[in-house]
Amino acid sequence: MNRVNILPEFQIAQDSELPVSEACLRNQQPICDVLTQELPKHSVVLEIGSGTGQHAAFISERMPDITWQPSEMAARIASINAWRLRAGRDNFLPPLVLDVSQDLWPVKQVDAVFSANVVHYVGWPKVRSMMSGIGRVLRIAGLVFLYGPFNYGGKFTSDGNKALDAWLKADIDPEAGIKDFEQIVLAARKEKLRLIKDIAMPANNRLLVLKKYM
Template identity: 40%
Template sequence: MTTGARRHAPATERNREPIAAVLRQELPETGLVLEVASGTGEHAVYFAERFPALTWQPSDADQMARASITAWAVQAKLNNVRPPLDLDAEAAQWPITHADAILCINMVHISPWEATLGLLANGARILAPGAPLILYGPYFRDAVDTAPSNLAFDIDLRDRNPEWGLRHLEVVDHEAMAQGLEPYRLVDMPANNIMRVYRRRPLP
């Protein structure tokens, strides 16, 4: 659904408060939070309002998404939301050199695997030691039976785009660790989603 440039994603209203509850425990008290693949911008505005001591940097590779982010931010009249960046997660270089935390919601399964690899590599590059990179979404997990709804969702995604689909968390963890991001916390979330928190490994 859209209202002018503002897009609306119904799932945002369902998951934003459970996500915020985890963010309250994992985000720094102050600093810059980079949100990768901000989509409609509704999460960015919601979280910026609830964490006023943090500066929120939304981003998206899609021009219409950036227009929606801007429209939501203008309506909210918040002074801690920056203009959205044109950021492609899989790009070799990002248009930002530092963040105190990174959040990525529902991107990993609706993008090519290269986008996840870029997220992890660039995230590790711009985060300080100990800073979090936080993922939210549905995943396959070796020790956990996959919910039928997630199995159906995976099939639907792959039918829409063969490069999409639920990822195996253990594979994502392996790639994260190769970049210096240590798995720190796993939180089961509503609707068969999880939040995975990584933290940048201290430099040797």
């Protein structure tokens, strides 16, 4: 029997009984490749919206010098704990309950922030809260990694992204949807986060790398 609280877009892996996101299985290696290149050694990384906890498990194993701090809404903490138990790694910290729309985040200071597929999953007010929260907890010169689909010049970059946007608005939240890259860059700049890289990833996704300046 599965003992973890399962949410709609996650399935149960037959062999493990852990919640599994198929998208994570596809994107975890390409994401890890970029982080391996870009993250300074021994960074403490806050992950926002950790979902199942798969990215935490995968990356903490492949980057043992990195300390990975997952966080999520309360309903998803059980899944992350289950993946953490299976990983059995000291550098995969216990997950924090963190809702980006809250003013107080349970984090003091981190070297980097990573978030996959959260920006399109929530509406603009939450994206702005997320940016200002990141601005508060990230150290000067720290890096932010935002993975997911973005629009350019107000246009979808694929039919798949267009369909995803329609599904999000219909089934998740009418305020959700794929954000314009240009608007994200502007919102980030207000929090002293400057875009330094925009990396093409598989399946019409991007990995935006931002750096906090003084």
